[in-house]
Amino acid sequence: MNRLRDMDTDEPAFRRGVDVLRETPATPQAPAMKQRVWRSLRRAQATAAPGGLRTLVLKLALVAIVCLGAGTAGAVLTRRWIVPALDDVPPATPPSTPLPARGAEMARLEPPAAAPAAAPARDTLDERRISKPPSRSAPKKPASALPSAAAVARERTEVLDALVALRREHDAVRAGGLLSRYLAAHPRGALREEALVLAIEAADARGDAAGAQQLAQTYQAEFPTGRFLTFARGHTGGRVSH
Amino acid sequence: MRLRPAPSENQNDRPRLTVVAGGAGGGTSSRRDDRDARFRDIYDRWFHDVVRWLYALGMPSSDTEDLAQEIFLVVRRKLDGFDGGNLAGWLYRIAQLTVRDHRRRAWFKNLVLRRRNVDLARVEMTTPGPEARYDDAERRRRFQALVAGMSEKLRTTFVLFEIEGYSGEEIARIQDVPLGTVWTRLHHARKEFWKLLNKQRADEERTR
Numbered sequence: 001m002n003r004l005r006d007m008d009t010d011e012p013a014f015r016r017g018v019d020v021l022r023e024t025p026a027t028p029q030a031p032a033m034k035q036r037v038w039r040s041l042r043r044a045q046a047t048a049a050p051g052g053l054r055t056l057v058l059k060l061a062l063v064a065i066v067c068l069g070a071g072t073a074g075a076v077l078t079r080r081w082i083v084p085a086l087d088d089v090p091p092a093t094p095p096s097t098p099l100p101a102r103g104a105e106m107a108r109l110e111p112p113a114a115a116p117a118a119a120p121a122r123d124t125l126d127e128r129r130i131s132k133p134p135s136r137s138a139p140k141k142p143a144s145a146l147p148s149a150a151a152v153a154r155e156r157t158e159v160l161d162a163l164v165a166l167r168r169e170h171d172a173v174r175a176g177g178l179l180s181r182y183l184a185a186h187p188r189g190a191l192r193e194e195a196l197v198l199a200i201e202a203a204d205a206r207g208d209a210a211g212a213q214q215l216a217q218t219y220q221a222e223f224p225t226g227r228f229l230t231f232a233r234g235h236t237g238g239r240v241s242h
Numbered sequence: 243m244r245l246r247p248a249p250s251e252n253q254n255d256r257p258r259l260t261v262v263a264g265g266a267g268g269g270t271s272s273r274r275d276d277r278d279a280r281f282r283d284i285y286d287r288w289f290h291d292v293v294r295w296l297y298a299l300g301m302p303s304s305d306t307e308d309l310a311q312e313i314f315l316v317v318r319r320k321l322d323g324f325d326g327g328n329l330a331g332w333l334y335r336i337a338q339l340t341v342r343d344h345r346r347r348a349w350f351k352n353l354v355l356r357r358r359n360v361d362l363a364r365v366e367m368t369t370p371g372p373e374a375r376y377d378d379a380e381r382r383r384r385f386q387a388l389v390a391g392m393s394e395k396l397r398t399t400f401v402l403f404e405i406e407g408y409s410g411e412e413i414a415r416i417q418d419v420p421l422g423t424v425w426t427r428l429h430h431a432r433k434e435f436w437k438l439l440n441k442q443r444a445d446e447e448r449t450r
Contacts, residue, residue, distance in 0.1 A: 001410060004432065021404050023381050024382055027297050030293060033306070034290070037307060037310050037311045040311050044315060
């Protein structure tokens with residue numbers, strides 16, 4: 001078959017096409033580009049990692065990805081998170097406005113009369129998800145001035161234990177004992193305010209009016225603008241101890 | 243490593259459709275040397291053809307160098323697995339797949355980054371250069387734009403035959419198809435070419 005560019009014709013349309021083909025030159029030789037590409041290829045060959053090393057790196061990366069994925073999945077399934085750093089630990093002051101009731105379990109836990117205690121109950125129950133499982137042992141050492149994140153989490157567990165004993169198991173004596181230990185061990189504990197309120201409630205539940213009054217006075221003295229001041233005043237008759 | 247001469251730049255050195263046989267060395271380094279020698283020979287003889295194929299495959303001149311490098315990287319990597327049969331067909335297939343990958347990447351990049359692919363050949367030259375060279379590049383670019391409407395099979399056959407001067411037999415070997423298929427494609431490509439040319443003329447007259 002002949003090439004169109006080699007054909008001759010007088011027909012204008014055909015002529016135009018033939019002219020286009022004749023005017024279009026073939027790809028020119030590019031020796032400079034050939035040399036440049038060759039040099040690039042040599043460079044690429046010199047810097048390329050050996051096949052075995054590349055495979056090893058890929059395998060290691062794959063293993064790391066699998067481990068990270070498994071770890072994340074495990075954390076999600078078991079709800080065990082890494083304990084937050086001290087700077088990330090939220091302050092122990094829950095929102096000032098009371099939140100609405102949250103389902104049947106919470107309704108069972110919260111006493112209808114003790115409205116101020118609802119806030120700590122909600123707080124501690126929520127934090128149960130991010131803390132370690134409850135430990136039954138009593139605290140062994142007092143909290144330092146700057147407690148570690150683990151110590152804060154342990155404190156929460158202790159108060160939570162007392163909350164469960166008081167509200168769910170209705171064991172006011174045990175709850176009182178746990179809270180007394182907590183208050184003695186953590187004079188500046190992050191949950192001291194909540195623990196004091198729960199201790200008042202526990203003393204009240206076991207019929208120890210004097211103990212409840214004394215604890216209420218302590219609360220008023222330590223937290224003169226506390227969130228549970230009304231609740232404390234209800235147990236002291238308005239008297240404040242200094 | 244043995245020192246070898248730089249790749250030849252002989253314009254009239256037509257590529258042979260055979261592979262240089264590797265030596266019978268037993269050691270790993272000897273095998274590597276043989277492979278290097280085969281690769282150098284292939285590069286030396288086929289570089290210009292690969293560049294021509296890239297033009298036929300519709301690649302702009304601004305991408306030619308990068309793509310040629312990419313193609314020969316693949317060639318070197320896969321050389322051990324080549325059966326020694328139709329070298330031209332094997333190389334052409336690698337070029338075709340590399341161009342396809344390049345287009346896909348360019349499409350994705352354009353989709354994500356919203357960047358325009360700038361063909362340097364289309365960029366107006368602001369510095370004075372060799373006029374003839376510019377005219378040639380411009381005519382090649384215009385022709386490429388004209389035949390861009392054809393399917394890849396028709397376009398490559400048409401460009402390789404009509405512009406690059408390959409024979410039908412050579413195209414059949416490169417594309418790994420029977421000679422009859424090449425003539426059929428060429429026939430359809432020519433019909434398509436006339437259509438595209440008439441359409442272009444009509445567009446030009448409308449814009450006047």
